[in-house]
Amino acid sequence: MTAETLTVVDTGRDKKREQGQAELVAAAVEAARPGLDKIPDPVEPDGDGDLTAEEKERLDTCIGGVELLSTAFWIAGKSLDTMAKGHLIRRIPHKLEPERYYETIEEWAWLEYGIKRSRCAQLRAAWALGEVLAARGYHAPEGQVRELVPLKRKYGLNAGVAMYEIAVEQHGADKVTAQRLRDLVKLLPEDLALKDNDDADQIARMFGGVLEHAEPKALSAGGAIPTDVRRGVDRRALDLANVLNRRRIPRTEVERHLLEAFADEEDTTVFDAVLARMKENKGK
Structure with missing residues (x-):
């Protein structure tokens, strides 16, 4: 076999290897991709007793889909915030008046996606707190995070994180609710002396001392x-x-x-x- 032939064989082998790797990556991406088509269609139960293996698999898939909702909130909120702060919509033609461009993120979000002004503000205000809590391993639904947004606005991001961790310490991660967070926030004095450089753990210790004697x-x-x-x-x-x-x-x-x-x-x-x-x- 000549050197030229060997080169052709090696090149073909490399191409097949690259193609195989690309197919594996594409399959992995497809498997990880969230999508409505991956959620099983609603069907009647197989019975009244324990779930069958197929039902358990269907349940796990659906729970995963529900959990994506929290992630979707933060992705949407961060996207809206990034677009707003960078004024990235400044060259998107207005849907109803194509002769001009969108001026605000609220106008764009409402006309393009039906997201109301108040909803847009909620998503933009909450995403950073949701992202940090997720990074710390908490599955905090949007309703819970919204209860901490006033605290975040007043004292900073770490104050919101600290209060969530106080709630976890008191009730357990699986027992935290929006109502419990609201009740804890209400117990705080109106004029706490917090510093911008205090980290979440420092603030949590301070909150713990305050809440211990609060009524x-x-x-x-x-x-x-x-x-x-x-x-x-x-x-x-x-x-x-x-x-x-x-x-x-x-x-x-x-x-x-x-x-x-x-x-x-x-x-x-x-x-x-x-x-x-x-x-x-x-x-x-």
Whole structure:
């Protein structure tokens, strides 16, 4: 066999090997690809007892499809955020007015995909938190993550992660719910001193200490109560704690005692003080 023949044989063998590898890669990609065609069609159960092997396989496939929903949320949110921040839609012709381009991501998302403005904002606000929680091994549905978005906006991404980990410590990863996260967030004071460079573990330890002594809020700390008044209450609560030789007195405890004193019909000291202040303010 000549050298030329050997070269042809080797070249053919290499091409077959490359083709075989390409087919393997394509098959792997296809196997990993999510798609509606991979979800089994709805059928009646095989019986009322234990699931058959075929039913178990069908169940596993469907659960995998449902779990993709969380990933899809974060992919969509990150995509929208990237497009918005980079103004990548600036040369996409408007669907209804082709003579001009889209100006905002909200306009593009609504006309092209039926995603409302509020929904677009939700997805953009939540994806980063969902991505970090997923990287830490948590399967956090969108509804749970949305409960932490206000915390993230106020104190940063790590604060949201820290609160989720507090919930996992208290209830277990499989018992975390949106309601439990909402209840935990409500227990936090309004003006925590968090630093931008605090990591999630540091914040989680701080949250744990705060929540350990927290009580359900009797009054809303926001809304009509000015910030300087809230801070004044906290300072006076520290004075009270020093007098009582306690480390800390939550604002909610002070509020409860104030309300009890205000409602006391035998001792009208607090009632009279509130009445005098209201009369004074009315005259201004």
